[in-house]
Amino acid sequence: MRRLSLSDIAKPQLLALAFILVLNWMVFPGFFNVTWQDGRLFGSLIDVINRGAPVAILAIGMTAIIATRGVDLSVGAVMAVAGAVAATSAVAGQPLIVTLAGALLVGLACGLWNGSLVAFLGIQPFVATLVLMVAGRGVAQLITEGSIVTFSDPALIFVGTGSVLGLPMPAVIALILMIAAHLVMRRTAIGLFVEAIGTNLSAANYTGLRARTVILGLYAFGGCCAALAGVIAAADIRGADANNAGLWLELDAILAVVIGGTSLLGGRFSIPMSVLGAVIIQAMNTGILVSGLPPEFNLIVKASVIILILVMQSDRVAEVVSRRFGRMTTRGK
Amino acid sequence: MNIVRKLALSASMVALCCTAASAANLTVGFSQIGSESGWRAAETSVTKQEAEKRGVTLKFADAQQKQENQIKALRGFIAQGVDAILVAPVVATGWEEVLKEAKEAKIPVVLLDRGVDAPQDLYLTSVASDQVKEGRVAGEWLAKTVGSKDCRVVELQGTVGSTPAINRKKGFEEAIASSKNISIVRSQTGDFTRSKGKEVMEGFLKAENGGKNICAMYAHNDDMAVGAIQAIKDAGLKPGTDILVVSIDAVPDIFAAMMKGEANATVELTPNMAGPAFDALDAYLKSGKQPAKFIITESKLYTPADDPKGEYERRKGLGY
Known part of the structure; x- marks a missing residue:
């Protein structure tokens, strides 16, 4: 018979989120107040999902990459490049569709570059994506010529600050993307391919899986996600800030994936849980x-909470707790 | 390699312009940190303008945030025998040796915008702003504007631990210390960026009864203020009217906000550090007049009464 473990009672991530939300409510009693204002919902909870959306979108792309034992350090820089492209395109008077297509294509190109280095040249993902992490920001600075390019195209601004059914647009985009990516992973064989590659690359190759193509595709998807997050970040402040857009967000995205329970050793992954991880991080930021x-x-509080969450998720801790729990019930009998 | 090419290029440029320029022409080397912010880009373009205005031949070297590049550039300038050197040091330490070399070659060095940890006799003078004063000017404006009315202020700090954040906070607190009706009720870091300024302000607005309890917002730079202005608008309030907005730097976008009545005051951090530097150099080289060791630039206050449209147009092309 299967032993009762902590994760059967509740996912530790949900516990962590509840814990942080309660903590926020204790330091700020109005945390759960949500009001309707100017045709949209307004409140701290809405801020959490709105501000968490860019990292959530990054995490969606990052999850599958990490599941193949890879990592993409360049997503923050790709955000800056895509934001710069979108802003200059909007300033040039291009319609939204052209602006979005341009930014996403740039993201796709960045992803394909990363993917080629990893899949075809066999370079360690850490090193391969480090190249673009450094160079990408330089490219973004070249595009914006070092200044913040501000734009006033209402359609592009809507992507960052608009609302649908009262919910902020970035959160809606992240939600749709999450559901779509999850369905593609779980309703087609792609999710299995990813897990096979992450578990054992040679074995996956021997089964006839075209691992290189899958890996290339995952990095390309990651690039597109980063570009989308970059467009949202730029639209939010109505300008492309090449020096600061997406700065260090690759670390938040990796953290979100890890909090979501995806193994850095590959093989096991869940996209919705990564998004939950991003929400947990943002709940903490907003709470502060x-x-x-x-x-x-700020940093001390963040670090302490994250350590606590990771301890809660540890298999060892779960084992010890469930053993205690088990013993207590025996005694109770 | 890159430096050599740049030097060769600037040498040929020197040859070109010297034929046309007057006899009293100075050749000055300028080692800039890089172009990490809009303000820095503006400083570079203003320095070039000021040099051109005075007929000074400027040799420009971009260090791309690396001290070793700056030291190499300085040695290059010394080897070419320039008349003077301007340097915006990227860090404070490690300058003693190369400054000694310049002193031995009898080339005066002027520090721009930041100081160094080296004996004061190794450089002619330093031109910089007084960051504490910038904060003080902002605080004095607020104290004067609100008068005896109670005012709860929220503060958007710069990067935690950075010198401008510490100094601008200090100056502002000094200026409002005597007004018991003004108090800073919330203070968080917005990392000097627009997006963080917006995010932090969103939090403040929620925490202060939807912003109704906030009377003024003080930001350590204009970029954070521009972000915060958007957050105030999203919360259904009028920035500039419901919540007073005061910040520091005087970048073009804050003047654009002023034109719409969404910002109330900004304190200028002038990108023109080179103007006073050239004046000091000129006096020193012509008549041997020793300038003051620390030249402090003016921290001018701008409000919507100071022609924001004109200021916006004037600054727009500087690369901010």
Whole structure:
């Protein structure tokens, strides 16, 4: 018979999110207040899903890459490049469809570059994507010529700040993307391919799987996700800030994937859980902002909470806790 | 390789312009940090303009944020025997040796915008802004504007631990210390960026009764203020009216906001550090007049009464 484990009772991620939300409510009693204002929902909870959306979108692309034992460090820089392309295109008066297509194509090209280095040249993903992490920001700075390119195209601004059914547009995009990516992974064989590659690359190759093509495709998808996040980030502030857009967000995206329970050793992954990880990170960030803590504590608080979450997720801890739990019920009898 | 090519290029440029320029022409080397921010790009273009205005031949070297590139550039300038050197040091330490070399070659060095940890006799003077004063000017404006009315201020700080963030906070607090009716109720870091400024302001607005309890917002730079203005608008309030907006830097976009009545005041961090530097150099080289060791640039206050449209147009092309 299967032993009762903590994860059977509740996913540790959901517990972590609940824990952080309660903590936020304790430091700021109005945290759960959501009101209707100017045709949209307004409140701290809405801020969490709105601000968490770019990292969630990055995490969606990152999950499958990490599941093949890879990593994409360039997503933050690709965000900056895509934002710069979108902003210059909007300033030039191009319609939204051209702007979006241009930014996504640039993201696709960046992803294909990363994927080729990893899949066909066999370069370690860490090193291969580091190239674009450094160079990408330079490219973005070249496009914007070092300044913040501001635009006023209402259609593009809507992508970052508009709302659908009262929900912020970035969150809606992230949700749709999450569902689509999850269905493609789980309703087709692609998810199995990814798990096979992540578990054992040679074995996957011997079964006749075209591992290289799959890996190339995953990095290309990751590039597109990053470009989408970049367009949202630029639209949100109505300008492309090449120096700061997406800065260090690759780390948040990787963290979101890890919190979501995807193994860095490959093979096991879940896209919705990664998105939940991104929401957990943002819930923490928003909580710090409304708490009134001095900024010197931001990083300490974040680090402590993340360590706590990772401990909660550890198999060892789950084992110990469930053993205790088990013993107590025996005694109870 | 790159440096050599740049030097060769600037040498040929020197040859070109010297034939046309006057006899009293100076050749000045300028080692710039890089172009990491809009302000830095503006400083570079203003320096070039100021040099051109005075008939100074400027040899420009971009260090791409690396001190070793700056030291190489300085040695290059010394080897070419320029009349003077301007340097915007990327870090404070490690300059002693190359400054000594310049001193031995009798080439005066002027520091722009940032200081160095080296004996003061190794450089002629330094031109910089007084960041504490910038904060103070912003605070004094707010104290004067609100008068005796109670005012709850939220503050968007720069990057935690950075010198401008510490100094601009200090100056502002000094200026409002005597007004008991003004208090800073919330203070968080927006990392000097637009997106973080917006995000932090969203949090503040929620925490302060939808923004109704906030009377003014003070941001350590204009970029954060521009982000915060959008957050205030999203919350259904009028920035500039419901919440006063005061910030520092005077970049073009804050003047654009002022034109719409969404920002109330900004304190200029002038990109023109080179103008006073050239003046000091000119006096020193012509008549041996020793300038003050620290030249402090003016921290001018701009409000919507100071022709924001004109200021916007004037700054737009500078590369901010």
